[in-house]
Amino acid sequence: xxxxLSHEDRPLRADARRNRERILQSAREVFAESGSEAQIDxxxxxxxxxxxxVYRHYPTKEALLTELVRQKFVRFSAAAREALTHTGEPFDxxxxxxxxxxxxxxxxxxTQQAMSGIGxxxxxxxxxxxQELLSLxxxxxxxxxxxxxxxxxxxxxxxxxxxxxxxxxxxxxxxxFDWHRHLDLTIDMLRAx
Amino acid sequence: xxxxLSHEDRPLRADARRNRERILQSAREVFAESGSEAQIDxxxxxxxxxxxxVYRHYPTKEALLTELVRQKFVRFSAAAREALTHTGEPFDxxxxxxxxxxxxxxxxxxTQQAMSGIGxxxxxxxxxxxQELLSLxxxxxxxxxxxxxxxxxxxxxxxxxxxxxxxxxxxxxxxxFDWHRHLDLTIDMLRAx
DNA sequence: CACTATAGTGAACGATGATTCCGGTTGTCA
DNA sequence: TGACAACCGGAATCATCGTTCACTATAGTG
Numbered sequence: 189x190x191x192x193l194s195h196e197d198r199p200l201r202a203d204a205r206r207n208r209e210r211i212l213q214s215a216r217e218v219f220a221e222s223g224s225e226a227q228i229d230x231x232x233x234x235x236x237x238x239x240x241x242v243y244r245h246y247p248t249k250e251a252l253l254t255e256l257v258r259q260k261f262v263r264f265s266a267a268a269r270e271a272l273t274h275t276g277e278p279f280d281x282x283x284x285x286x287x288x289x290x291x292x293x294x295x296x297x298x299t300q301q302a303m304s305g306i307g308x309x310x311x312x313x314x315x316x317x318x319q320e321l322l323s324l325x326x327x328x329x330x331x332x333x334x335x336x337x338x339x340x341x342x343x344x345x346x347x348x349x350x351x352x353x354x355x356x357x358x359x360x361x362x363x364x365f366d367w368h369r370h371l372d373l374t375i376d377m378l379r380a381x
Numbered sequence: 382x383x384x385x386l387s388h389e390d391r392p393l394r395a396d397a398r399r400n401r402e403r404i405l406q407s408a409r410e411v412f413a414e415s416g417s418e419a420q421i422d423x424x425x426x427x428x429x430x431x432x433x434x435v436y437r438h439y440p441t442k443e444a445l446l447t448e449l450v451r452q453k454f455v456r457f458s459a460a461a462r463e464a465l466t467h468t469g470e471p472f473d474x475x476x477x478x479x480x481x482x483x484x485x486x487x488x489x490x491x492t493q494q495a496m497s498g499i500g501x502x503x504x505x506x507x508x509x510x511x512q513e514l515l516s517l518x519x520x521x522x523x524x525x526x527x528x529x530x531x532x533x534x535x536x537x538x539x540x541x542x543x544x545x546x547x548x549x550x551x552x553x554x555x556x557x558f559d560w561h562r563h564l565d566l567t568i569d570m571l572r573a574x
Numbered sequence: 575c576a577c578t579a580t581a582g583t584g585a586a587c588g589a590t591g592a593t594t595c596c597g598g599t600t601g602t603c604a
Numbered sequence: 605t606g607a608c609a610a611c612c613g614g615a616a617t618c619a620t621c622g623t624t625c626a627c628t629a630t631a632g633t634g
Contacts, residue, residue, distance in 0.1 A: 232584095308554045352553055400612085
């Protein structure tokens with residue numbers, strides 16, 4: 189609780205910077221494997237540092253988790269921005285984006301959990317990034333609407349809810365569940381009649 | 382761990398039977414409110430019994446939770462069976478069933494969590510009940526197919542995945558999320574073109 | 575090469591919560 | 605109305621984890 193994050197401009201010492209990177213990477217892996225119930229000790233061990241070091245960089249488990257989720261949204265936004273440069277049929281561009289985001293989601297249990305409802309605060313802290321993602325998604329939707337290939341009443345949160353639901357399906361062990369199929373149906377649902 | 386459940390035929394003593402019912406009822410309420418992170422002590426307190434008594438009836442928190450989820454599926458099955466007696470347009474009957482199940486889901490955080498992916502074992506133990514639910518759903522789908530009002534490629538697990546996704550959306554605090562809307566879209570997705 | 579602010583370490587702490595255990599109760603049945 | 609098995613109660617136990625802290629190590633600087 190000494191300082192929320194290293195918002196100070198004073199540059200980190202070389203070893204600190206190195207360790208922070210290591211910690212982030214390990215956290216990505218550990219949380220991806222076990223979701224948010226993974227332990228800080230595991231993160232520390234995998235990063236080859238002491239727990240104390242993890243806490244120096246992220247004062248709380250939640251802060252660490254939050255940072256990861258935030259970064260994930262940044263990546264989603266980047267993907268969306270990239271999609272905006274594509275020249276294909278707008279609906280297909282959007283559909284492809286959803287598919288590739290889904291594939292990324294599959295690899296990352298932590299973000300998956302974040303998407304499927306765990307941790308209000310974690311989510312709240314990424315509001316800015318989320319906002320941008322929604323706005324970019326809105327742009328993609330707008331193009332598809334102009335082309336008349338998407339349902340006229342679709343809004344960005346519809347995509348958000350769809351992806352949220354999708355990650356729940358992914359996480360679910362029920363027999364017969366097949367998220368690829370669910371995603372196909374979902375995408376079809378967005379299509380204009 | 383003395384005995385897994387009271388599978389013995391020996392009838393329970395009157396007070397035991399009474400307490401078991403009380404416990405179940407309290408558990409329903411407590412878990413409905415707080416989801417699976419609710420504490421056994423809360424259940425016991427609300428039921429007006431000691432923790433030990435709860436453990437006598439359900440050797441584990443998970444066992445208790447499992448029983449509740451199982452019962453919930455029984456109720457879903459009952460609702461489906463009841464829907465089968467309706468004479469309206471088959472697609473609408475199915476849609477109504479989904480809506481009323483969704484409404485019930487909204488009231489029950491525990492089942493919601495079970496649906497959105499938490500607790501493999503809890504889920505696994507209800508396989509039989511699930512199987513029946515799927516089968517009944519299949520019948521409803523079949524009728525709608527005969528009427529030509531549902532997509533021809535829909536199978537029961539599609540409904541399952543949809544409801545699973547829906548509960549994730551429900552549980553999610555993201556701004557702009559509206560599960561009623563999501564459900565409407567989803568139902569529309571099932572409709573024949 | 576000192577010196578010191580920054581970093582790192584990991585054993586110890588504290589809170590939480592599931593589960594156990596055993597002395598005391600109470601149905602039930604002869 | 606005993607007698608006893610089945611039950612109940614809830615303090616105590618145990619395990620798990622996040623978090624802290626007193627101490628040591630080391631980059632960076634003059």
